[in-house]
Amino acid sequence: MYDAAIVGTGPAGLSAALTLKLHNKEIVWFGSEELSDKVGKSEKIANYPGVPMVDGAELNMKFREQAKEMGLELTEKRVTNIADMGDRFMILADNDMYEAKTLLLSTGIAAAKGFENEDRLLGMGVSYCATCDGFLYKGKTIAVYCTDERMEHDLRYLEEIAGKLYVYTSFGYRSDAENVEMLSLPVKKLDGGMKCDSIELTDGTKIDVDGVFILRPAIAPATLFTGLEIDGAHIVVDRNQETNYKGCFAAGDCTGRPYQIAKAVGEGNVAAHAMLERLAEA
Numbered sequence: 716m717y718d719a720a721i722v723g724t725g726p727a728g729l730s731a732a733l734t735l736k737l738h739n740k741e742i743v744w745f746g747s748e749e750l751s752d753k754v755g756k757s758e759k760i761a762n763y764p765g766v767p768m769v770d771g772a773e774l775n776m777k778f779r780e781q782a783k784e785m786g787l788e789l790t791e792k793r794v795t796n797i798a799d800m801g802d803r804f805m806i807l808a809d810n811d812m813y814e815a816k817t818l819l820l821s822t823g824i825a826a827a828k829g830f831e832n833e834d835r836l837l838g839m840g841v842s843y844c845a846t847c848d849g850f851l852y853k854g855k856t857i858a859v860y861c862t863d864e865r866m867e868h869d870l871r872y873l874e875e876i877a878g879k880l881y882v883y884t885s886f887g888y889r890s891d892a893e894n895v896e897m898l899s900l901p902v903k904k905l906d907g908g909m910k911c912d913s914i915e916l917t918d919g920t921k922i923d924v925d926g927v928f929i930l931r932p933a934i935a936p937a938t939l940f941t942g943l944e945i946d947g948a949h950i951v952v953d954r955n956q957e958t959n960y961k962g963c964f965a966a967g968d969c970t971g972r973p974y975q976i977a978k979a980v981g982e983g984n985v986a987a988h989a990m991l992e993r994l995a996e997a
């Protein structure tokens with residue numbers, strides 16, 4: 716079992732990972748090799764102390780260098796579900812399960828609002844993970860909505876197993892496969908009673924399906940971790956960055972405005988120290 720699991724490789728997650736590593740804690744760190752798309756896309760950052768007028772790509776590179784120098788390893792997996800087991804947290808990432816004594820959510824802010832009925836039908840014909848659930852739909856009709864080019868391999872996998880695959884992406888995905896039909900309009904709504912059985916596009920077109928895969932880079936925290944206290948789009952935390960689940964902390968954009976690197980770094984640091992205290996108590 717790990718001492719700490721960190722979900723998110725942006726400035727908040729990095730800041731916490733550095734501090735926990737300095738204290739020789741065993742950590743598992745989920746995210747992307749890029750670390751933070753948001754930092755990478757910032758044109759000029761003028762308000763981060765010690766690095767005057769830096770462009771985002773350069774600052775992100777410095778973050779990566781620092782992580783490497785400190786020997787931090789990250790797991791390029793997307794966390795899709797978390798459960799509190801009382802004395803530890805169970806974390807499902809792609810198809811693998813991890814256990815940790817403490818947990819930090821530093822997932823950034825999920826830009827996309829969920830579709831109508833998405834929460835209700837999750838696990839009932841709606842999935843966030845092609846690797847985990849794809850085999851359930853072998854030979855069946857699947858719709859996939861994907862807004863992250865890095866998940867193209869998941870689209871290819873679904874192509875291989877689906878009888879018919881409806882695909883909407885926000886990037887230029889192309890396929891010659893006979894079973895694939897590209898959708899030019901995004902999904903508006905998911906429908907079904909005990910199971911998702913159709914999708915509705917923004918022009919009102921309905922398509923019958925057996926299953927739907929929603930592949931977004933970030934998943935709303937309340938969906939990721941059932942029972943987590945949320946205020947609007949943000950995770951509610953106390954002065955130690957602790958959430959309503961003891962031992963589970965949150966830092967960065969996911970806890971609220973201002974959405975700033977300095978705030979993310981500061982909160983990641985506060986959370987890491989509070990996690991160390993929790994670990995010492997155990």
Ligand SMILES: Cc1cc2nc3c(=O)[nH]c(=O)nc-3n(C[C@H](O)[C@H](O)[C@H](O)COP(=O)(O)OP(=O)(O)OC[C@H]3O[C@@H](n4cnc5c(N)ncnc54)[C@H](O)[C@@H]3O)c2cc1C
Pocket residue numbers: 722723724725726727728745746747750751752753754756757758759760761762763792793794795821822823824932933934966967968969973974975976977979
């Ligand atoms: C265009 C632009 C310009 C900006 N300019 C500035 C500026 O000048 N100054 C400034 O201070 N701030 C600026 N910001 C804001 C700044 O980038 C953010 O405040 C900061 O990146 C937040 O850090 P974070 O660690 O909270 O989250 P993020 O940087 O968003 O990182 C979150 C990480 O979590 C990962 N993640 C999310 N969900 C999961 C999951 N389920 N499983 C695994 N990994 C997951 C993501 O892939 C990502 O790596 C700008 C942002 C943008 C978009």
